[in-house]
Amino acid sequence: MIAAPLDLDAVRAFIHVAELASFTRAAEATGTTQAGISLRVKRLEHRLGCRLLDRTPRYVQLSPQGAVFLERARELVEAHDRALAILAETRQRLAIGISDHVAGPDLPALIARMNAQDPQLLIEIRIGSSGDLLQSFDRRELDVVIARLHVGRDDGEVLAEEGFxxxxxxxxxxxxxxxxxxxxxxxxxxxxxxxxxxxxxxxxxxxxxxxxxxxxxxxxxxxxxxxxxxxxxxxxxxxxxxxxxxxxxxxxxRLPILLHTRVRGGPPRQALAALSAAFRSAVRV
CATH class of the missing domain: 3.40.190.10 (Periplasmic binding protein-like II)
Structure with a gap:
């Protein structure tokens, strides 16, 4: 008897929860609900016949079986995305400006999270001062800016507040x-x-x-x-x-960190949602 194939959406949901250590952040990253993410992970666990995540009200962490499966799950999703990319004619571009006071040591992990969301997305990152980046955003040189609250600007979405x-x-x-x-x-x-x-x-x-x-x-x-x-x-x-x-x-x-964006849909929006969720996880102070 041939076993039923794995549900790729469920595998992606598991990867997001494992990397962000949160069902809530995983839901933000995928533009769905926490209940939806939880259901997908439970179905995946049922299909595999083992518990992948240990859950308590205070934390989420990989089980021993989940730690073993995580790398294989990533390989499965990457192989799927590469297969689809063969048929893609052009690569979409996402230009992001991040304030130097915001980027910090978490930047490599944040970029990796966006790339994992869509390896075919061409990501351009510019680091600078909040004022300079917002001027570039207004000139439409950047699609997204993540910056500290800037004088005279209240048009962004609050991602997090950070203490100094x-x-x-x-x-x-x-x-x-x-x-x-x-x-x-x-x-x-x-x-x-x-x-x-x-x-x-x-x-x-x-x-x-x-x-x-x-x-x-x-x-x-x-x-x-x-x-x-x-x-x-x-x-x-x-x-x-x-x-x-x-x-x-x-x-x-405490200073708010704002997301300024004109991205509305498609792969860039999905990658941006993954970045926002990862950023909220990184700034937990």
Missing amino acids: GWFAAPGWQPRATEPLPLATLAEPCGVRAMAGRLLDEAGIPWTEAFVGGGVAAVAAAVSAGLGVAALAPRMLPLGVVDVGARLRLPALP
């Missing part, structure tokens, strides 16, 4: 008679402007000790002991510490 802190190298101490040395991004940068404004309002003298062309450079300067930086915790290497309370620096607000 004042970070420095372990054991770093400011000099009592000198202004607080800051490591910042070059202008224009909304986080840089916010940090300076809050320090001014608190009456704390400060000066630029380092100006970097990207968040990675600022994080390196902090690790090297050049000064303090206002950054999201996920942007920083291990070992740096939050010195805000110790130095009595003003509290930093």
